[in-house]
Amino acid sequence: MNLTQIWKATLSALQTQTSRHDYEALLRPATLLSLDNGAAFIGVSSPGQKEGLENRLLMPLRNALARVVGYPVQVQVLIANLNSRTEPSPSLTLSNGSRLMSDPEPVVAETPAPALTPGNGTGERVVQLDLASAMRSGMLNPRYTFSSFIVGSSNRLAHAACLAVADNPGQAYNPLFLYGGVGLGKTHLLHAIGNRVLDRDPEINVLYVSSEKFTNDLINAIRRQQTEEFRMRYRNIDVLLIDDIQFIAGKDATQEEFFHTFNTLHSAAKHIVISSDRPPKAILTLEERLRSRFEWGLIVDVQPPDLETRTAILRAKAEQMSVHVPDEVIDFLAHKIQSNIRELEGSLNRVAAYAELNRAPITIETATAALADLLGNQRRRRISAEAILQIVSEHYGIEVEQLRARNRSRHVVVPRQVAMYLLREETESSLVDIGNLLGGRDHTTVMYGCEKIAEEINSDSRLRSEVMAIRERIQMLRG
Numbered sequence: 001m002n003l004t005q006i007w008k009a010t011l012s013a014l015q016t017q018t019s020r021h022d023y024e025a026l027l028r029p030a031t032l033l034s035l036d037n038g039a040a041f042i043g044v045s046s047p048g049q050k051e052g053l054e055n056r057l058l059m060p061l062r063n064a065l066a067r068v069v070g071y072p073v074q075v076q077v078l079i080a081n082l083n084s085r086t087e088p089s090p091s092l093t094l095s096n097g098s099r100l101m102s103d104p105e106p107v108v109a110e111t112p113a114p115a116l117t118p119g120n121g122t123g124e125r126v127v128q129l130d131l132a133s134a135m136r137s138g139m140l141n142p143r144y145t146f147s148s149f150i151v152g153s154s155n156r157l158a159h160a161a162c163l164a165v166a167d168n169p170g171q172a173y174n175p176l177f178l179y180g181g182v183g184l185g186k187t188h189l190l191h192a193i194g195n196r197v198l199d200r201d202p203e204i205n206v207l208y209v210s211s212e213k214f215t216n217d218l219i220n221a222i223r224r225q226q227t228e229e230f231r232m233r234y235r236n237i238d239v240l241l242i243d244d245i246q247f248i249a250g251k252d253a254t255q256e257e258f259f260h261t262f263n264t265l266h267s268a269a270k271h272i273v274i275s276s277d278r279p280p281k282a283i284l285t286l287e288e289r290l291r292s293r294f295e296w297g298l299i300v301d302v303q304p305p306d307l308e309t310r311t312a313i314l315r316a317k318a319e320q321m322s323v324h325v326p327d328e329v330i331d332f333l334a335h336k337i338q339s340n341i342r343e344l345e346g347s348l349n350r351v352a353a354y355a356e357l358n359r360a361p362i363t364i365e366t367a368t369a370a371l372a373d374l375l376g377n378q379r380r381r382r383i384s385a386e387a388i389l390q391i392v393s394e395h396y397g398i399e400v401e402q403l404r405a406r407n408r409s410r411h412v413v414v415p416r417q418v419a420m421y422l423l424r425e426e427t428e429s430s431l432v433d434i435g436n437l438l439g440g441r442d443h444t445t446v447m448y449g450c451e452k453i454a455e456e457i458n459s460d461s462r463l464r465s466e467v468m469a470i471r472e473r474i475q476m477l478r479g
């Protein structure tokens with residue numbers, strides 16, 4: 001088992017134990033740099049991330065890692081240049097140095113820090129800077145191709161639209177707007193477009209970028225008075241693949257700049273493919289002129305995979321890992337893990353790692369043992385969805401029925417929005433599920449409620465302590 005597999009298995013365990021925010025902001029962008037004699041080095045890209053991990057997540061991280069590898073582990077967090085992420089050797093092999101990326105969402109440092117090369121006994125190495133700059137120049141993950149993408153009813157339309165764009169950039173469906181929940185393959189499809197476009201014509205200028213990086217680049221350019229260079233860079237591309245556009249909502253300067261980038265590219269028949277976790281009309285605080293532009297071309301959604309697709313994905317991943325996984329185990333995992341494909345992959349990695357470390361065959365028993373906490377958490381989380389409503393209503397001294405009712409007075413609206421926020425943060429419920437739980441409300445109303453509370457707890461200390469108190473009761477109930 002290599003470092004990437006260990007880290008993936010660790011992340012999949014932690015994903016169910018930490019809040020969505022901590023997972024996305026602190027854990028997912030981190031990487032396991034080395035693991036040697038029970039000492040693990042975790043690489044992060046900023047002091048804030050290091051502090052967050054050390055203050056809040058060190059213990060769960062240590063425990064999860066220890067469970068994956070089967071022995072006690074000491075964890076040290078380092079600030080590293082994560083362009084130089086550790087990868088299993090096949091994907092480190094650059095044939096022409098032109099396209100390589102370490103993970104779906106690279107963290108791009110403006111000034112590369114020296115790559116860290118702590119010793120490790122696993123035969124793995126930390127990628128060096130020349131490779132990092134090669135990654136930066138292209139940003140495409142060579143593993144994310146159309147041929148490694150399993151098509152099922154949940155993603156058929158999105159796949160077909162992306163393929164059409166890759167074969168006719170600048171023509172079909174411009175812009176193409178892909179939306180769907182976490183871990184359902186949007187990033188994979190963006191990269192697949194980029195890879196295919198470049199396979200067909202290496203001269204085409206393709207740029208994959210997350211909207212967060214676009215924002216950071218803009219901020220840096222403004223600070224360094226290099227906005228002209230920024231514009232040159234972003235407006236001279238043939239295919240722009242921009243991920244997670246929802247993050248530009250509410251950021252006025254970024255929206256303004258992106259609006260002009262969009263117009264320049266679109267009017268020159270350059271292609272723009274956008275991904276988001278929700279459709280344009282549900283991105284609150286997105287400027288109307290941008291929203292209408294996003295709706296110019298084709299909007300397609302990616303849905304959670306059905307059982308057949310989950311089974312096919314597991315089979316393909318097991319084959320890629322060269323691990324024999326019996327059909328009944330594949331079936332077991334496909335039934336148990338339904339929410340997203342990243343988690344599905346994580347569970348398979350974890351089962352394979354567990355079996356390897358215990359020198360046991362992969363069976364339903366080993367799979368159950370490997371995923372015990374994950375499956376246990378799922379059970380606990382389901383109980384919590386109903387219980388959360390109860391706890392929230394008790395906290396505010398109102399009836400659960402009032403949360404479900406149409407009443408819009410403030411003493412009910414705030415508790416209802418807090419319930420929406422906590423259901424979203426603390427359970428696996430979708431926006432639609434939450435809307436249904438709360439008297440059949442629309443998912444956009446739920447999203448609005450969640451975002452409002454998420455924003456207000458930053459400035460309203462009373463609300464923050466209310467939410468914290470309720471959260472504590474939820475944790476106590478989980479036991």
Ligand SMILES: Nc1ncnc2c1ncn2[C@@H]1O[C@H](COP(=O)(O)OP(=O)(O)OP(=O)(O)O)[C@@H](O)[C@H]1O
Pocket residue numbers: 104144148149150151155180181182183184185186187188189277313341342345
């Ligand atoms: N249809 C598929 N076939 C094979 N692998 C898939 C498929 N869909 C997703 N995956 C894999 O699942 C993982 C998560 O996918 P990806 O990162 O593209 O999700 P996403 O929708 O962009 O999620 P997020 O919104 O969290 O960024 C990736 O490793 C990807 O390769």
